[in-house]
Amino acid sequence: MELYNDEVPGDTVWAIQTRFYDWMTDQIEWYLTAEASSDDYRLTVAYMKTHSSGTVRRFKVTLPRRRMESEDVTLFVEGKLVHDDPDGTAQLLDVCVHGAQHQSR
Numbered sequence: 001m002e003l004y005n006d007e008v009p010g011d012t013v014w015a016i017q018t019r020f021y022d023w024m025t026d027q028i029e030w031y032l033t034a035e036a037s038s039d040d041y042r043l044t045v046a047y048m049k050t051h052s053s054g055t056v057r058r059f060k061v062t063l064p065r066r067r068m069e070s071e072d073v074t075l076f077v078e079g080k081l082v083h084d085d086p087d088g089t090a091q092l093l094d095v096c097v098h099g100a101q102h103q104s105r
Contacts, residue, residue, distance in 0.1 A: 008032065008073050011066045015090075016041055017081045020054040021099060030061070030077045045096045053099020057081075060091045 003009075014037030015030040031037040041058045048054055061077050068076070080090040 003032075003070055006070050007067045008063065008070065009067070011063045013061050013063065013073060013077065014038075014093075015059045015061050015077050015081060016044060017057045017059070018044055018048070018054060019056075020052050022052055022054070026082065028078050028081055030073060034060070041094055045098075048096065048098045055098075056094075056096045057092060058094040060093055062089045062091075064089075 009032075013030045013032060014034050015028060016037055018027045019025070020027075029040065031040065037058055041056060044056050048056055059081065061080060063073060063076060077090075
């Protein structure tokens with residue numbers, strides 16, 4: 001599945017949030033398909049187990065509308081994952097915690 005005119009075709013994306021404890025930074029990526037997010041989740045978990053400590057979480061995110069531009073999707077997904085999702089539009093699918101957790105921000 002691809003973007004057409006820089007728009008997400010549906011109203012659902014999958015996202016991975018990676019928090020590296022070493023640097024206390026978050027990285028958030030979103031995907032058009034569950035398969036792509038699942039593949040990257042497995043790769044990120046494998047990397048984390050050999051190179052770093054942190055948390056990897058995978059989500060299914062329901063967007064507020066279809067055909068959102070990719071920049072708007074990025075802002076929406078980041079807002080949901082960074083500020084926790086009280087309205088249920090981000091469903092947690094997978095979690096992997098590796099290594100010692102440092103004090104949260």
